[in-house]
Each structure stands twice: as C-alpha cells, then as structure tokens.
Amino acid sequence: MDNVNEKYYRTMGVEGLGIEEHKEIYTLLYYQWISLLFCFQALLFYVPRYLWKTWEGDRFSQMVKDLGGPIVSDKWSSTYKEKLTRFIITNENHDLFAFRFAFCEFLNLCNLIIQCLLMDWYLNGKFSLYGYEVATKPWPQAYNRVFPKKAKCTYTKFGHSGSIIDIDALCILPLNILNEKFFLIIWYLMVVLFIITFGALIYRLLVLTWREFRIYLLMAQVRNVSREKCQQLGKNLTHGQFFFIYNIGKNMNPIIYKELILLIYEQL
Known part of the structure; x- marks a missing residue:
C-alpha cells in the first residue's frame, strides 16, 4: 500500500528558473x-539660512566692522562706545532676535527629519x-536591493488598430552606479548633521534656561574681568x-570687547 501511495503523491519535479509568484514586486519610480x-533638498536646506540672513540684516558685521583687528581701531571712539553700549542695554528687540536664531536652529532639525522621511518615501x-x-x-547585496543595475521594464x-500593447523588456540602469554612492554619502551626512544639530539645540536650551551656564560662557570669553563682575552681568x-554681546564678542578685538563689557557692567 505504501508503494502505491508513493507513486501517486510523490513530487515529480522541482522548481526551475523564473520569477516566483509570491515575491514582492519592487517598482522603481525614482530613477528619472x-x-x-x-x-529640492538644496532649497530646503537653504530656508533656515535665508530666514536668519533676512532677520539679521547683516547687523553683527556692521557693528563690529573695523573692530576685529589686532590693533585698536580709531572707530572705537567715546561716541561709538556710548552708542553701542546704549543700544545693547536699551534696545528691547534683543530677546526677539535671540528667539529667531533659536527658531532657525530648531528649523534645521525639523528640516533634517522632513528630508529623511522624504528620502525614505522616495x-x-x-x-x-x-x-x-x-x-x-x-x-553587492545591500546596493542592488535599492539601486539595481538591471530591471524588468x-x-x-x-x-x-489603436489597441494598447505592453512590451516586456530588460532595462539597463547605468545611473544607479552613481546613485548608490550619492545616497550613501547623503545617509552618513544626515547622521553627522543630526548629531551636530541636536547638540546645537541642547546648547541653545542651556543658554536659554540656565543662567549659570551663561555666566560660565561669559567668563570664558572675556579676559581679565573679575568673576564677580561676570556673575553680576550674567544675573x-x-x-x-x-x-547679542556674546556674538559680537566672537569677532571683536579682545581689548575693545573687555572695555565694552566693563561699560555695560557700569550702566546696568
């Protein structure tokens, strides 16, 4: 009886070459x-910079123009000292200015997330x-899954007579030889940008919320100014x-910057 069953139920052949019906069809819509x-990505990356340049209006470079050299400029007169000190102390738009900069940094992170989702969808x-x-x-396996060099078209x-005819062909995709490298570079670039942007946001949050951190930054930037004065300024x-003070100090002569800090300390 077993011999009879074997003759009727035994598999008589094996699968040959061809496309398996249960495999998922991967459609390449991105190629062209x-x-x-x-x-489009380049334009998205430029948006935060464009916003900040529009809001900033070249203000920092104009205020420290001719004040960043190793020699104290003649521009640093008593009149200019008084104007700059009064502007820093009395202008009420500095907070809005700082929040706009923080918003642009947050926009950088949002931009990266949106672009990663866009690339993943693409x-x-x-x-x-x-x-x-x-x-x-x-x-070869990792590259060819995403960027095949040959595909069914x-x-x-x-x-x-006007009827629609489908023509089946084998297409060569030579640009995918470059695309696989481009997208790999972009992937690692995105990872690096995520780390830098996230670190910048943590730094901005500390500056915004932690007064002691601002005092430490001011002490590290200003030379030969007592700790008590820096703490009083920070408070x-x-x-x-x-x-505003911290950013103009990055591009100002240290002697001029120290004098500016002391003038602000005296008037606060």
Whole structure:
C-alpha cells in the first residue's frame, strides 16, 4: 500500500528558473527624478539660512566692522562706545532676535527629519537603514536591493488598430552606479548633521534656561574681568542681551570687547 501511495503523491519535479509568484514586486519610480530631488533638498536646506540672513540684516558685521583687528581701531571712539553700549542695554528687540536664531536652529532639525522621511518615501522605505545595511551586509547585496543595475521594464504603446500593447523588456540602469554612492554619502551626512544639530539645540536650551551656564560662557570669553563682575552681568543681562554681546564678542578685538563689557557692567 505504501508503494502505491508513493507513486501517486510523490513530487515529480522541482522548481526551475523564473520569477516566483509570491515575491514582492519592487517598482522603481525614482530613477528619472533624482536630479530634481537633489535640487529640492538644496532649497530646503537653504530656508533656515535665508530666514536668519533676512532677520539679521547683516547687523553683527556692521557693528563690529573695523573692530576685529589686532590693533585698536580709531572707530572705537567715546561716541561709538556710548552708542553701542546704549543700544545693547536699551534696545528691547534683543530677546526677539535671540528667539529667531533659536527658531532657525530648531528649523534645521525639523528640516533634517522632513528630508529623511522624504528620502525614505522616495526609495520605498529603503533609505532609513541604507547606510547600516551597506556597512553590515555584503556590499553587492545591500546596493542592488535599492539601486539595481538591471530591471524588468514594461513599455506601453498603441498598436496599428489603436489597441494598447505592453512590451516586456530588460532595462539597463547605468545611473544607479552613481546613485548608490550619492545616497550613501547623503545617509552618513544626515547622521553627522543630526548629531551636530541636536547638540546645537541642547546648547541653545542651556543658554536659554540656565543662567549659570551663561555666566560660565561669559567668563570664558572675556579676559581679565573679575568673576564677580561676570556673575553680576550674567544675573542682570536678559537672554537677548547676552546673545547679542556674546556674538559680537566672537569677532571683536579682545581689548575693545573687555572695555565694552566693563561699560555695560557700569550702566546696568
């Protein structure tokens, strides 16, 4: 009886070459639009810079013009000292100015998140782990999953009688040899930008909320000014005033900057 069952139920053949029906069909819709995607990404990255340059209006460079050299400039007169000190102390827009800068830094993070989601959608969910897979898997397998060099193509045209005819062909995709490298560089660049941007936001949050941190930054920047004076300045200065002073100090002669700090200390 067992011999009879074997003759009727035994598998008589094995699977041969061909496309398996249960495999997922991966449609390549990105191939002809990559150059436009890169242009769109460049525009998105420029938006925070454009906003800040518009709001800042070249204000910092104009205020420290001719004051950053190693020799004290003639521009640093008693009249200019008084004007600059009064502007820093009495102007009420410094807080708004500082919050705009913080908003641009936050916009950088939002921009990165949006662009990563866009790239992941663009590559059918293959971008988020692309760099990791390239680093951990054999490189031909990792590359070819996302950027195949050959693919099945279906062309549609009209026949002689007007009916639609589908033509099946094998397409060569030579640009994917470059695309796989470009997107790998972009993936690692995104990771580095995430680390830098997230660190910048933590730093900005500390400056915004922690007064002692602002005092420490001021002491590290100003030379030969007592700790007590820096602490008094840190307590009396608003976040916007500190932001303005700290940024012009980056591009100002140390002697001039020290004198400016002492003038502000005397008038607060």
